[in-house]
Amino acid sequence: MLSASVLLSAFLAGIIAVLVxxxxxxxxxxxxxxxxxxxxxxxxxxxxxxLAGEQEVLVQSLAIIPLGMLINGLxxxxxVLLPSRLDTAKxxxxxxxxxxxxxxxxxxxxxxxxxxxxxxxxxxxFEIGILGLVLLIALAVGMNWRVHPTPKGKQPxxxxxxxxxGSAAASAIGAAVWLSAQGQPLIAGLxxxxxxxxLTSMVALWHAQGPxxxxxxxxxxxxxxxxxxxxxxxxxxxxxxxxxxxxxxxAWSIAVFGWxxxxxxxxxxxxxxx
Numbered sequence: 001m002l003s004a005s006v007l008l009s010a011f012l013a014g015i016i017a018v019l020v021x022x023x024x025x026x027x028x029x030x031x032x033x034x035x036x037x038x039x040x041x042x043x044x045x046x047x048x049x050x051l052a053g054e055q056e057v058l059v060q061s062l063a064i065i066p067l068g069m070l071i072n073g074l075x076x077x078x079x080v081l082l083p084s085r086l087d088t089a090k091x092x093x094x095x096x097x098x099x100x101x102x103x104x105x106x107x108x109x110x111x112x113x114x115x116x117x118x119x120x121x122x123x124x125x126f127e128i129g130i131l132g133l134v135l136l137i138a139l140a141v142g143m144n145w146r147v148h149p150t151p152k153g154k155q156p157x158x159x160x161x162x163x164x165x166g167s168a169a170a171s172a173i174g175a176a177v178w179l180s181a182q183g184q185p186l187i188a189g190l191x192x193x194x195x196x197x198x199l200t201s202m203v204a205l206w207h208a209q210g211p212x213x214x215x216x217x218x219x220x221x222x223x224x225x226x227x228x229x230x231x232x233x234x235x236x237x238x239x240x241x242x243x244x245x246x247x248x249x250x251a252w253s254i255a256v257f258g259w260x261x262x263x264x265x266x267x268x269x270x271x272x273x274x
Contacts, residue, residue, distance in 0.1 A: 010174030037224035063125035065232035066132025
């Protein structure tokens with residue numbers, strides 16, 4: 001049962017990861033960035049964690065998803081702020097990639113210790129999740145306050161890059177489901193939001209289109225990724241209450257129709273107005 005959950009979750013995550021890159025390439029940073037970051041890999045991840053463990057494990061794993069997406073937002077912020085300061089650097093893509101991953105790992109470790117301390121001090125998983133969501137929304141608004149160009153790609157992303165991207169996302173989600181079954185819910189939650197999709201999207205788009213396309217997509221991706229945090233907060237209750245199929249559908253609908261689509265239309269209106 002565990003092996004089936006890991007493999008199915010990993011396979012679906014890999015497929016979804018490839019589709020997001022293609023969405024940004026074809027529709028541009030705004031449409032691809034927001035709509036491409038609707039709850040996707042989190043759906044099989046949460047379902048796999050639910051099927052592999054107890055309700056307490058599910059709740060703790062999903063509670064840190066909003067904080068994990070906050071760290072992903074900081075990861076993407078590096079791709080917005082750093083490249084323009086590397087005009088004379090010999091390897092700007094490598095420096096940006098290394099710096100963004102360093103930021104993610106440092107804040108990820110801080111988050112794990114912080115959440116563990118908060119739970120030990122009497123904080124609830126839902127309270128931790130709400131705190132992460134509020135901070136994530138603040139970051140997303142800040143990154144999109146100034147309107148950035150969100151051009152479409154002009155060159156197709158290479159097939160081998162798409163394969164690597166899908167494999168990275170599949171590995172991260174598969175690891176998250178497996179870790180949850182080993183009694184490591186906090187690490188599983190962090191693994192579930194490892195920025196495999198964001199990282200491979202940024203690198204693939206930079207290679208194919210130059211730095212402008214990934215820079216334009218980073219802000220909308222952070223805004224769109226907030227829906228993943230909302231999905232997690234709803235799913236921690238909907239999955240145990242209504243099962244995998246209906247519980248996942250309910251959480252996805254609330255996240256998409258309550259956040260993703262409104263955020264898309266608001267940003268689209270701002271870009272059109274400015």
